[in-house]
Amino acid sequence: MEPAAVIAQMRQLIQIIAQHNHAYYVMDQPSITDSEYDQLFHQLKALEAEHPDLVQADTPTLRVGGKALAKFETLTHAVPMLSLGNVFNQDDLFAFARRVEERLPNQQVNYDVELKLDGLAISLWYERGVLIRGVTRGDGEMGEDITQNVKTIRNLPKVLSSAKHTIPDLLEVRGEVLIPKSGFERLNAEQAAKGDKTFANPRNAAAGSLRQLDPEIAASRPLAFYAYGIAQCQPHHGLTTMHDSLHWLTQFGFSIAERQFLCQTIQEVQQRYEQIQQERPNLAVEIDGMVIKVDDLKQQQQLGFLSREPRWATAYKFPAEIALTTVENIDWQVGRTGILTPVARLKPVLVGGVTVSNVTLHNIGEIHRLDIHIKDQVSVYRSGDVIPKVERVWANMRPEDAIAVYLPSTCPVCDSPVVIPEGEALARCSGGLYCAAQRIEAIRHFVSRKAMDIEGLGDRWAESLLHLNLLKDVSDIYQLHQHRATLLGVEKMGEKSVQNLIDAIEGSKKTTLARFIYALGIRGVGETTARMLANTFQTLDALRQANMDELKKTPDVGDITAEWIVDFFQAQHNIEVVDRLLAAGIEWDVPIAPSRQPFNGESWVLTGTLSELTRDQATQMLQALGARVSGSVSSKTKCVVAGEKAGSKLEKAEKLGIAVLSEAEFIALMHEHGQTI
Numbered sequence: 090m091e092p093a094a095v096i097a098q099m100r101q102l103i104q105i106i107a108q109h110n111h112a113y114y115v116m117d118q119p120s121i122t123d124s125e126y127d128q129l130f131h132q133l134k135a136l137e138a139e140h141p142d143l144v145q146a147d148t149p150t151l152r153v154g155g156k157a158l159a160k161f162e163t164l165t166h167a168v169p170m171l172s173l174g175n176v177f178n179q180d181d182l183f184a185f186a187r188r189v190e191e192r193l194p195n196q197q198v199n200y201d202v203e204l205k206l207d208g209l210a211i212s213l214w215y216e217r218g219v220l221i222r223g224v225t226r227g228d229g230e231m232g233e234d235i236t237q238n239v240k241t242i243r244n245l246p247k248v249l250s251s252a253k254h255t256i257p258d259l260l261e262v263r264g265e266v267l268i269p270k271s272g273f274e275r276l277n278a279e280q281a282a283k284g285d286k287t288f289a290n291p292r293n294a295a296a297g298s299l300r301q302l303d304p305e306i307a308a309s310r311p312l313a314f315y316a317y318g319i320a321q322c323q324p325h326h327g328l329t330t331m332h333d334s335l336h337w338l339t340q341f342g343f344s345i346a347e348r349q350f351l352c353q354t355i356q357e358v359q360q361r362y363e364q365i366q367q368e369r370p371n372l373a374v375e376i377d378g379m380v381i382k383v384d385d386l387k388q389q390q391q392l393g394f395l396s397r398e399p400r401w402a403t404a405y406k407f408p409a410e411i412a413l414t415t416v417e418n419i420d421w422q423v424g425r426t427g428i429l430t431p432v433a434r435l436k437p438v439l440v441g442g443v444t445v446s447n448v449t450l451h452n453i454g455e456i457h458r459l460d461i462h463i464k465d466q467v468s469v470y471r472s473g474d475v476i477p478k479v480e481r482v483w484a485n486m487r488p489e490d491a492i493a494v495y496l497p498s499t500c501p502v503c504d505s506p507v508v509i510p511e512g513e514a515l516a517r518c519s520g521g522l523y524c525a526a527q528r529i530e531a532i533r534h535f536v537s538r539k540a541m542d543i544e545g546l547g548d549r550w551a552e553s554l555l556h557l558n559l560l561k562d563v564s565d566i567y568q569l570h571q572h573r574a575t576l577l578g579v580e581k582m583g584e585k586s587v588q589n590l591i592d593a594i595e596g597s598k599k600t601t602l603a604r605f606i607y608a609l610g611i612r613g614v615g616e617t618t619a620r621m622l623a624n625t626f627q628t629l630d631a632l633r634q635a636n637m638d639e640l641k642k643t644p645d646v647g648d649i650t651a652e653w654i655v656d657f658f659q660a661q662h663n664i665e666v667v668d669r670l671l672a673a674g675i676e677w678d679v680p681i682a683p684s685r686q687p688f689n690g691e692s693w694v695l696t697g698t699l700s701e702l703t704r705d706q707a708t709q710m711l712q713a714l715g716a717r718v719s720g721s722v723s724s725k726t727k728c729v730v731a732g733e734k735a736g737s738k739l740e741k742a743e744k745l746g747i748a749v750l751s752e753a754e755f756i757a758l759m760h761e762h763g764q765t766i
């Protein structure tokens with residue numbers, strides 16, 4: 090047979106197998122019997138054995154994936170993966186349309202209405218039609234390289250082919266990975282049969298599967314990918330609408346969601362939303378709402394972005410499901426910083442497909458506000474479809490033996506007195522590191538994924554090590570290698586897990602300053618603040634020595650957080666721990682300040698008297714967005730903010746034709762970019 094004929098036959102078999110895979114794994118409607126499928130598979134294999142030099146890159150016969158990874162690499166997205174604003178009812182939806190249409194006067198606006206798939210956003214990178222990379226959304230700027238796992242997803246083209254179109258040199262496709270409902274049930278049944286943990290919902294199952302370091306495990310999970318956008322295409326695809334883009338993608342072998350509508354009015358969008366709410370139980374996949382997008386790509390461009398969200402799209406969420414249940418008890422949990430949080434233990438109840446048995450009540454104030462008693466009937470929902478919350482307490486159904494709840498006077502873990510520091514609403518255990526709860530939480534936080542990322546330590550080891558008294562504080566983690574014999578004595582921990590732990594600890598020493606700052610668990614310093622501190626101060630020493638005023642120059646850091654940071658680095662115990670950590674060999678490269686800020690390199694001038702905010706505040710906001718604030722107006726000035734009684738600088742700006750903003754306009758602009766006073 091001619092090579093061309095062999096290739097044609099291989100391609101045909103690959104395509105037929107892919108179609109059957111889709112029917113089986115995604116639609117759960119096998120289109121042929123297992124033995125017919127095997128026959129096709131063997132036919133392809135035989136052909137490949139005969140012509141090994143013609144084997145196609147995307148053949149399903151090659152074992153997908155490779156070796157298990159130690160951890161995922163972090164990659165920066167060339168085009169950030171943004172989030173969507175939300176609307177929750179018809180009024181919000183119509184307001185969204187008004188905002189859109191006001192910015193596009195005298196233009197017909199069509200809306201592309203899609204399912205909001207409840208999975209995980211990923212980005213796929215194809216070069217000359219070959220799948221090169223798959224990356225998770227991560228924080229939108231940076232995600233994890235999950236190429237190995239992505240390649241195991243059966244309904245996703247590893248090589249693009251199209252009868253009609255030429256293959257782009259570069260194509261970056263965005264979409265959602267999820268496990269269809271049927272596959273989810275099958276997976277959970279298999280997990281249960283093996284005695285493995287079952288998953289609470291398809292989303293968790295998809296997330297867990299995609300984060301498997303071993304691609305063979307990911308390959309065994311019924312993951313599916315649905316495309317919903319094109320981030321980049323070179324040469325340009327020439328398409329003009331969202332609707333066409335998705336159909337164009339299907340011609341290269343991508344699956345798209347099972348419903349999509351093109352609406353000419355926002356009223357029609359509302360009707361489709363109501364229709365899909367009815368059809369939701371019959372869909373093959375879980376959805377948590379609809380996504381409404383302006384259909385015309387040019388109009389999308391005109392609308393642009395507001396902060397981290399497109400103005401041309403919004404999510405129209407389905408209302409949260411609500412369920413009624415009984416409060417069986419209220420416990421007090423002690424957190425990493427000693428805060429006591431009341432947690433209501435509920436009679437387990439199904440809310441939107443997930444069993445809820447605990448719900449946090451935040452603080453004693455919330456208990457009073459809700460007037461919640463043990464044995465009360467409560468209605469619960471999942472906020473943002475995730476976190477369970479008490480909607481209300483049905484006091485009229487309260488039984489006579491219901492029990493009122495009070496703040497305990499001593500810590501339920503270490504018996505130290507509970508205090509409510511002045512000016513605070515939260516109760517704390519005063520035991521500090523003496524309290525096991527605080528120690529274990531500090532360790533869990535320190536080793537967590539976004540902090541030092543020491544896999545396995547938090548979930549499997551932390552408690553045993555604490556009981557063995559091997560971890561008095563987080564710096565002891567880096568001394569654990571000296572206790573190999575003791576570690577081997579820990580129940581169920583063999584040579585391999587001990588070695589893995591020691592390797593993971595060693596591997597964590599090379600980190601970033603931002604992660605290290607976050608890992609320290611300073612009150613008020615979350616992941617974002619830690620990153621900003623790292624960018625502002627560049628070295629740990631500079632941060633340790635910073636005073637309140639210097640700290641407050643960091644975007645995100647106000648009076649209170651600045652004080653907590655100063656307090657942290659003054660406490661003798663913390664100084665010792667940080668020194669021990671550094672002595673153990675933790676290191677990082679000097680952070681690079683982010684360059685992709687919206688006002689990067691622009692020069693701004695403030696003049697006149699501002700009334701709503703101080704000059705310092707205005708300066709900080711501008712700096713946070715990457716602008717410089719200059720004292721004089723020149724032709725290089727981007728914009729002048731003019732307060733009351735502005736004088737010569739305003740005149741000069743007007744003469745040079747430079748943009749001038751009033752204080753109110755400036756505040757509104759800052760708002761749009763997420764900067765508030």
Ligand code: IVH
Pocket residue numbers: 171172173174203204205206207208209210226265317318380399402404
């Ligand atoms: S478009 C800039 N379309 O929703 C717009 N997103 O809150 C980017 N999602 O992270 C998103 N279905 O994971 C878009 N049909 C759909 C979607 C969808 C689900 C998710 C996606 C994203 C999140 C945004």
